Amino acid sequence: MLTEKQRARYERQIILDEIGEEGQQRLASGKVLVIGAGGLGSVSALYMAAGGVGTIGIVDDQVVELSNLQRQILHNTDRIGTLKTTSAKLTLSALNPDISIDTYNVRLDEENAAQIISGYDIVVSALDNQETRYVVNSACVSLRKPLVEGAVRGFSGLLMTILPGKGPCYCCIFPKSSCDPYLTGLIGPIPVFTTTPGIIGILQAQEVFKLLLKTGTPLVKEMLIYDGLTSSFYHQEVKRMPGCSCCGSLN
Numbered sequence: 654m655l656t657e658k659q660r661a662r663y664e665r666q667i668i669l670d671e672i673g674e675e676g677q678q679r680l681a682s683g684k685v686l687v688i689g690a691g692g693l694g695s696v697s698a699l700y701m702a703a704g705g706v707g708t709i710g711i712v713d714d715q716v717v718e719l720s721n722l723q724r725q726i727l728h729n730t731d732r733i734g735t736l737k738t739t740s741a742k743l744t745l746s747a748l749n750p751d752i753s754i755d756t757y758n759v760r761l762d763e764e765n766a767a768q769i770i771s772g773y774d775i776v777v778s779a780l781d782n783q784e785t786r787y788v789v790n791s792a793c794v795s796l797r798k799p800l801v802e803g804a805v806r807g808f809s810g811l812l813m814t815i816l817p818g819k820g821p822c823y824c825c826i827f828p829k830s831s832c833d834p835y836l837t838g839l840i841g842p843i844p845v846f847t848t849t850p851g852i853i854g855i856l857q858a859q860e861v862f863k864l865l866l867k868t869g870t871p872l873v874k875e876m877l878i879y880d881g882l883t884s885s886f887y888h889q890e891v892k893r894m895p896g897c898s899c900c901g902s903l904n
């Protein structure tokens with residue numbers, strides 16, 4: 654049952670036919686892991702907190718730097734030098750004290766990924782490097798966890814939802830051999846315009862809400878591509894790759 658305060662807080666969405674009290678309770682029971690408290694993670698986590706996702710986990714091992722603040726709106730100038738997980742928890746708890754925020758001050762890797770991810774219903778990949786994307790994809794495929802993948806560069810972004818066994822995984826679309834060295838972070842910082850991660854991050858939150866509410870259609874067999882210079886969105890069909898090294902054996 655929702656409390657009176659919860660009814661008041663979420664009033665504007667509870668009155669939607671697609672949500673109602675039952676949907677709001679489903680959000681309250683939802684556990685979502687956000688991997689990366691940077692530009693994408695800032696916005697997806699803020700909206701999930703505002704909308705009432707009951708448990709949000711945040712994974713990040715970095716501290717807030719001045720150069721983050723142009724796009725990572727979970728953090729602020731006073732928090733420079735503070736762990737991003739600590740800063741994220743402060744901001745999200747201030748926005749919505751009704752929800753639980755779990756923090757993991759680690760870099761996700763092959764050793765810890767399955768253990769951390771297994772406690773959550775849905776994973777949001779909010780990363781800035783390909784290496785960790787493959788680790789997250791592989792763990793989500795093994796655990797059959799829905800994964801909402803987002804990426805940004807400059808004025809462009811892309812978004813897709815991976816439901817292991819039901820649509821392509823990250824490796825099906827971007828096999829490791831095709832890895833763009835620019836995206837691996839090996840060649841200096843990736844250029845990112847201030848609003849690009851906000852736009853993709855908010856769409857990642859939208860995918861999470863649809864999955865938790867079991868409403869609408871998740872972005873599973875198509876990838877959404879955003880061009881900020883023309884304010885255009887394109888959909889590109891994507892398919893599972895037979896024999897994919899990550900998900901090829903899943904039915």
Ligand SMILES: [Zn+2]
Pocket residue numbers: 821822823824825826893894897898899900901
């Ligand atoms: Zn695959």
